Amino acid sequence: MTTARVLVDLGARKYPILIGSNTLGTLGIALRENCLTQRDAFIITNAEVGAHYFETVRVSLEGAGFRRVVRHDIPASEQGKNWDEFTKACAGMLEQFPDAGSIPLVILLGGGVVGDLGGFAAAVFRRGVPFVQIPTTLLSAVDSSVGGKVAVNFGGVKNIMGAFSQPRLVFCDLTVLKTLSAREVRSGTAEIVKYGVVCSESLFRELEDGAMERLLALDPATLTDIVAQCCRLKADVVERDEFDKLGIRNVLNFGHTIGHGLELSAGYALTHGEAIAIGMVAATRMAVQLGMVGEPIAQRLFALIQRAGLPMSFPETPGLFEQIIKAMQSDKKFRDGKNLFVLPTAIGAWEPRENVDWKLVEECVRSILS
Ligand SMILES: NC(=O)c1ccc[n+]([C@@H]2O[C@H](COP(=O)([O-])OP(=O)(O)OC[C@H]3O[C@@H](n4cnc5c(N)ncnc54)[C@H](O)[C@@H]3O)[C@@H](O)[C@H]2O)c1
Ligand SMILES: [Zn+2]
Known part of the structure; x- marks a missing residue:
């Protein structure tokens, strides 16, 4: 078995988890097939993951008709899962997409830190915009990308500022784990x-x-x-x-x-x-x-x-x-x-x-x- 589909059945908030290998290039098609019709995308990632996979994601999205694909990087570690970086991500979304007529699809390309911080930013921007998780660590594939708990650390407490906000899709290409340490x-x-x-x-x-x-x-x-x-x-x-x-x-x-x-x-x-x-x-x-x-x-x-x-x-x-x-x-x-x-x-x-x-x-x- 090299592909699998798991449905998280939360009624109106239900979404699929698509698990496969060598599938990142088909992301754009998968988004459209799952009724994600946005014109633009705001991708939250980090330098490490972005260097490996951003281009593949960008090309795939543009191939599926996305017009603007904006990239926003956060630091590549738990130290960066903080309030300052969260507000920077929110500021980036607002600066790039100030018009209510062009709400982007937020795409979280990374491990649990990107998923938790970026998911929280998507949960509060304009009281919530659609987002997709692309887990790139084994930990995020099996745990943090699923379930809708999004958060940042604050005041020395783990995940104390956050929200419940479910992704629209979890797109898991296991081949990306090859570059993981x-x-x-x-x-x-x-x-x-x-x-x-x-x-x-x-x-x-x-x-x-x-x-x-x-x-x-x-x-x-x-x-x-x-x-x-x-x-x-x-x-x-x-x-x-x-x-x-x-x-x-x-x-x-x-x-x-x-x-x-x-x-x-x-x-x-x-x-x-x-x-x-x-x-x-x-x-x-x-x-x-x-x-x-x-x-x-x-x-x-x-x-x-x-x-x-x-x-x-x-x-x-x-x-x-x-x-x-x-x-x-x-x-x-x-x-x-x-x-x-x-x-x-x-x-x-x-x-x-x-x-x-x-x-x-x-x-x-x-x-x-x-
Ligand atoms: N929301 C939840 O339900 C939930 C559940 C479990 C854990 N978490 C949170 O998840 C976080 C941990 O996530 P993590 O273990 O994914 O760590 P992480 O996001 O910090 O990623 C670990 C490192 O791997 C690098 N990396 C990621 N993907 C890569 C790839 N494919 N190739 C090369 N390098 C790559 C990252 O840049 C980073 O340096 C913690 O903050 C934890 O609290 C949340
Ligand atoms: Zn955990």
Whole structure:
């Protein structure tokens, strides 16, 4: 299987995820086929991704009749996912498209940083203009491009300024992953392992049975299969709890409570996926301590994280522990003095826990500092 189509069925806001290989040159046709009839396009990307893929996108759009294709670059890292860059993207849209008669299609060409920041800009420009996600990292293909959570970091808190705004289409050409660094490919596998642990035992087993190594080698059939499975799993969650109000969507936060705290405190030394891998280790230790899951399951998860080449700990430096705790206490899900932990109860099952004894939380955070 080298192509797949996943529908995110949100009624009036439903959209397809088109997964394929060597398809970027057909983007323009796909947009028109999906009723995106805009005359102009505003492409948000970064220097790294733009250097590889902007021209292909531009030529494809012009071939499909787009008249103006404007490019806007943001910095190529998590440090650039901030309010200043967000307002620059908004200013760029307003400057280039001041006329209400020429609202562009916003196209987000990049990883999760481009998708989150650019999606937020599209969500608020003129109270929302249509946008399309073109994920170019494994992480964004399996996770951030789907589901409509768009945001930037602000005041030292991850994703605290944002919106819910669904894309009109997710267009995923897996061939673009060939230019991604090995480190970023590994990083993407962290969210895939996350889906396996809390949503799907069969996915977890597939990873254990060799799909992990085939993924890391970017085997096209494995990539298509696993990306489609993850998108389907995420779509199922989002379809049941689009606005994160019912507690169902919390499942996607496995590894993220301590992981986000570490990601923010490590001074950008870790990718998002690396921080989440370490966060999953800490959360699973917590689940074992609470008697929610047995040690053998924890060992299976740790083995898979190691096979992915992802870290299980981070070097301790003076003050780091305190910084992580502080960051966790300003997490956007911190409520009434408590963090929300998503903890596994088996492979493919989870439960939320809000009343974890603070001593145990601290013990689990200490356990990931080496
Ligand atoms: N909205 C959501 O639901 C959601 C879910 C998960 C993660 N996220 C967010 O996603 C972000 C992480 O995204 P990411 O891991 O994609 O990182 P990223 O967007 O920072 O990209 C990682 C690096 O890879 C480079 N790159 C991207 N595509 C490339 C390609 N094809 N070839 C060569 N280089 C390429 C980028 O320039 C960057 O340097 C975090 O901010 C995280 O909070 C959001
Ligand atoms: Zn994540």
